[in-house]
Amino acid sequence: xxxxxxxxxxxxxxxxxxxxxxxxxxxxxxxxxxxxxxxxxxxxxxxxxxxxxxxxxxxxxxxxxxxxxxxxxxxxxxxxxxxxxxxxxxxxxxxxxxxxxxxxxxxxxxxxxxxxxxxxxxxxxxxxxxxxxxxxxxxxxxxxxxxxxxxxxxxxxxxxxxxxxxxxxxxxxxxxxxxxxxxxxxxxxxxxxxxxxxxxxxxxxxxxxxxxxxxxxxxxxxxxxxxxxxxxxxxxxxxxxxxxxxxxxxxxxxxxxxxxxxxxxxxxxxxxxxxxxxxxxxxxxxxxxxxxxxxxxxxxxxxxxxxxxxxxxxxxxxxxxxxxxxxxxxxxxxxxxxxxxxxxxxxxxxxxxxxxxxxxxxxxxxxxxxxxxxxxxxxxxxxxxxxxxxxxxxxx
Numbered sequence: 572x573x574x575x576x577x578x579x580x581x582x583x584x585x586x587x588x589x590x591x592x593x594x595x596x597x598x599x600x601x602x603x604x605x606x607x608x609x610x611x612x613x614x615x616x617x618x619x620x621x622x623x624x625x626x627x628x629x630x631x632x633x634x635x636x637x638x639x640x641x642x643x644x645x646x647x648x649x650x651x652x653x654x655x656x657x658x659x660x661x662x663x664x665x666x667x668x669x670x671x672x673x674x675x676x677x678x679x680x681x682x683x684x685x686x687x688x689x690x691x692x693x694x695x696x697x698x699x700x701x702x703x704x705x706x707x708x709x710x711x712x713x714x715x716x717x718x719x720x721x722x723x724x725x726x727x728x729x730x731x732x733x734x735x736x737x738x739x740x741x742x743x744x745x746x747x748x749x750x751x752x753x754x755x756x757x758x759x760x761x762x763x764x765x766x767x768x769x770x771x772x773x774x775x776x777x778x779x780x781x782x783x784x785x786x787x788x789x790x791x792x793x794x795x796x797x798x799x800x801x802x803x804x805x806x807x808x809x810x811x812x813x814x815x816x817x818x819x820x821x822x823x824x825x826x827x828x829x830x831x832x833x834x835x836x837x838x839x840x841x842x843x844x845x846x847x848x849x850x851x852x853x854x855x856x857x858x859x860x861x862x863x864x865x866x867x868x869x870x871x872x873x874x875x876x877x878x879x880x881x882x883x884x885x886x887x888x889x890x891x892x893x894x895x896x897x898x899x900x901x902x903x904x905x906x907x908x909x910x911x912x913x914x915x916x917x918x919x920x921x922x923x924x925x926x927x928x929x930x931x932x933x934x935x936x937x938x939x940x941x942x943x944x945x946x947x948x949x950x951x952x953x954x955x956x957x958x959x960x961x962x963x964x965x966x967x
Contacts, residue, residue: 576745577784578675580827584865585902587786587828589745593959595897596675596905597952598631599624599924600872601912602687605636606645608668609661616913618668623926624911625672627945628952631748632674633871633907636662636729637681639688640695646688651696651721654728660735666746667736675748677871677907679790680729681722682754683709690753693718710758710814713770723777730782742782749786750778751871755832756790758814764796767814768823775825786827790871793817793831793857805856807838807849818860828866828904831857833873833889843881847888854892854903861902870906874922878938886944890951897958905955908948914940924948 578589587594601620607613624632638646638658647658669676682689691707697717698705712718729750730742741747752774758767771789778787795802796816803811821829833853835846854870861868870893875885886908896903912918914927918934925933925940933939 572743572784573745574784578745578748578786580786580867584867585900586867586897586904594904595955595958596629596631597948597955598629598633598677598905598907600633600907600910602635602910603912603916604632604634604665605647605658605662606638607661608664609645609655609658614661614664616916617665619913620911621668621672621674625674627926627949628956629948630674630952630956631677631905631907632669633677633679633751634665635679635682635687635754637679637687637689637725639681639692643688648688648725651700652724652728659732662732663734663736666734666741666744670737670744670746674746676746677749677751678729678747679751679754680725681752683756684754685709690718690756693721696721710760710766713756713758713766719770719774722774726774726778727781730778742784747785749788749827750782751788751790751830752778753790755792756815757792760812761814762797762811764798764814764816764819768816768819771820771826772823775823779825787825788828788830788869789820789823789826791815791817791820791830792834793853795856795860796820799860802856802860805852807835807853817857818864821861821864821866826866829857829861829864829868830871831868833870836874836876843885847885850885850889851892854889854896858896858901858903865902867902867904869904872907872909874909876921878921878924878934878936878941878944882938883941883944883947886947890947894951894954897955 575590578587581588604617608617639648641649645658648654685691690709690712694711695705697715700717732741775787794810794813794815795806798816798819833850835849875882893906909922911924914929928940
């Protein structure tokens with residue numbers, strides 16, 4: 572095992588490095604790779620996505636590995652500490668296929684939202700253990716000892732999993748770029764921010780103890796909290812009740828880099844020009860904050876709906892902003908668009924970017940496949956890739 576083959580943070584905290592060289596990237600999300608990979612009849616969809624992403628020049632994929640409860644199709648963890656081997660073999664397949672294409676993976680361990688079971692399923696399991704009526708309130712997850720015991724078992728299982736195709740333990744596999752503790756963790760009503768902060772600190776420390784090789788991040792959306800009162804007006808709305816604090820949450824010793832999401836369509840009811848102004852301000856604010864933290868920033872989700880000219884304009888502006896910061900040596904290391912999928916996978920949330928023409932059964936919007944957008948994505952990927960050599964630093 573060569574330690575240099577793992578992605579790690581540069582000594583100045585502005586970017587990532589791998590094999591002794593800078594690693595800037597453009598990437599994409601596809602949440603279903605593991606569950607699709609668990610079905611031999613659907614594995615071709617995994618390969619289709621990875622092939623399309625690689626052809627576009629994207630080098631990182633973000634995908635989920637948490638799928639809990641018997642109510643979920645191809646769940647990995649049907650009950651506490653019990654795992655479906657065929658689903659783990661699906662994840663083995665995803666890691667192997669990504670490595671063949673030189674694509675790095677950011678793996679999301681648990682979902683705050685109820686899709687794929689998530690924290691709510693952990694809370695239901697805890698209630699069952701205690702003989703109490705079930706609750707699916709995800710915010711109880713962080714401080715519940717039963718939930719954290721089950722979660723710790725999952726972390727150990729993931730780190731120690733031996734890939735049945737490659738024979739490499741997950742903790743030793745450089746195809747994994749980073750572990751993401753959760754997708755969009757919040758703790759509603761905790762204005763102190765301490766519940767989520769304590770969980771991030773303890774969970775990242777435990778994960779580091781069972782996997783010292785990979786980077787770890789929390790998976791946050793970027794909401795600003797009381798540790799940076801001068802930045803609260805940069806939130807898209809009064810987000811203090813989410814229990815998040817961007818600067819504080821990312822200051823934990825075992826959190827290696829920071830993340831934000833950019834969702835103006837979901838966060839505000841204003842025109843597209845105002846949404847674009849917000850997106851730029853949101854990016855700039857967090858880049859400045861990361862310069863103080865001395866940790867790289869990754870935009871792990873951003874998107875625009877519906878497909879068409881407004882999406883193209885949005886991508887053009889955010890990519891331009893990403894590149895400006897990265898080219899200046901500011902702590903912006905990469906991004907993952909939301910989302911891409913195989914052409915037969917329906918555009919459920921209307922944010923999906925397809926890299927090939929789609930049948931009418933997939934989307935009723937002909938612009939879902941947009942060659943101009945695909946060209947823009949490839950151009951951005953090429954621009955980020957040109958930064959993967961030493962360059963001068965420009966002050967913010």
